[in-house]
Amino acid sequence: MGGYELALDGIKEALKRGFRVTTNTTLFDGADPKSVRAFFDEMMELGVEGMMLSPGYSYDKAPDQKHFLGRARTRRLFRAILSNRKKSWQFNQSPLFLEFLMGKKTYACTPWGMPTYNVFGWQKPCYLLQDGYADTFQEMLDSTEWGNYGTESGNPKCANCMVHSGYEASAVDHTFSGLRGLWATAKAALSTKYEDPDALAMLNEPVKPVHSYNPLVQIDAGKSQLEETRA
Numbered sequence: 001m002g003g004y005e006l007a008l009d010g011i012k013e014a015l016k017r018g019f020r021v022t023t024n025t026t027l028f029d030g031a032d033p034k035s036v037r038a039f040f041d042e043m044m045e046l047g048v049e050g051m052m053l054s055p056g057y058s059y060d061k062a063p064d065q066k067h068f069l070g071r072a073r074t075r076r077l078f079r080a081i082l083s084n085r086k087k088s089w090q091f092n093q094s095p096l097f098l099e100f101l102m103g104k105k106t107y108a109c110t111p112w113g114m115p116t117y118n119v120f121g122w123q124k125p126c127y128l129l130q131d132g133y134a135d136t137f138q139e140m141l142d143s144t145e146w147g148n149y150g151t152e153s154g155n156p157k158c159a160n161c162m163v164h165s166g167y168e169a170s171a172v173d174h175t176f177s178g179l180r181g182l183w184a185t186a187k188a189a190l191s192t193k194y195e196d197p198d199a200l201a202m203l204n205e206p207v208k209p210v211h212s213y214n215p216l217v218q219i220d221a222g223k224s225q226l227e228e229t230r231a
């Protein structure tokens with residue numbers, strides 16, 4: 001039995017026992033948008049309450065760079081997946097963050113928006129990076145050079161990041177920033193179809209699963225693979 005089947009059995013059992021179940025899916029390069037959409041159908045039919053999505057985080061020191069999505073590819077993948085959306089799909093996320101992933105919104109990172117606290121303290125600047133720890137949240141706020149983080153900072157560690165850790169907080173902040181943000185959120189929550197014939201056509205493009213041509217461990221990845229426009 002594979003990992004997916006095991007997880008599926010776990011979900012079914014949890015639902016049978018009356019638990020509320022949500023899923024959290026991280027997508028990497030080579031993900032097949034059609035099968036991701038079929039996965040959404042399957043989760044909804046099972047009775048899962050809501051789904052969360054995020055692109056894999058492209059950390060420049062990770063040994064497996066070829067499996068990470070650049071920003072341009074992330075937007076293309078999520079546009080294919082989330083356009084022409086089915087009414088039955090329930091997402092447990094900010095609708096504006098989903099629009100950000102589809103390339104319909106632009107946000108700067110809010111690294112302190114989803115802070116991590118663990119046995120070492122408050123992790124700086126976000127749960128994805130480990131640039132030190134602080135004893136208190138206030139100390140983390142005061143002692144972190146926030147200008148060094150986020151895609152716009154030029155920090156290669158942040159070059160391709162579109163992860164919910166930094167960007168969903170920005171989307172939520174947009175929602176509560178004023179009437180325009182509230183209106184954009186209401187519109188995105190109520191009008192979920194996102195009709196897009198080009199995105200529909202993308203679903204029929206051939207998919208080359210990354211693992212079929214790329215070994216899992218790559219320790220010689222160069223900086224060129226971290227470009228914003230990697231396509």
Ligand code: SF4
Nearest residue numbers: 109126149158161166
């Ligand atoms: S862009 Fe933001 S969330 Fe992503 S790694 Fe950098 S600081 Fe963390």
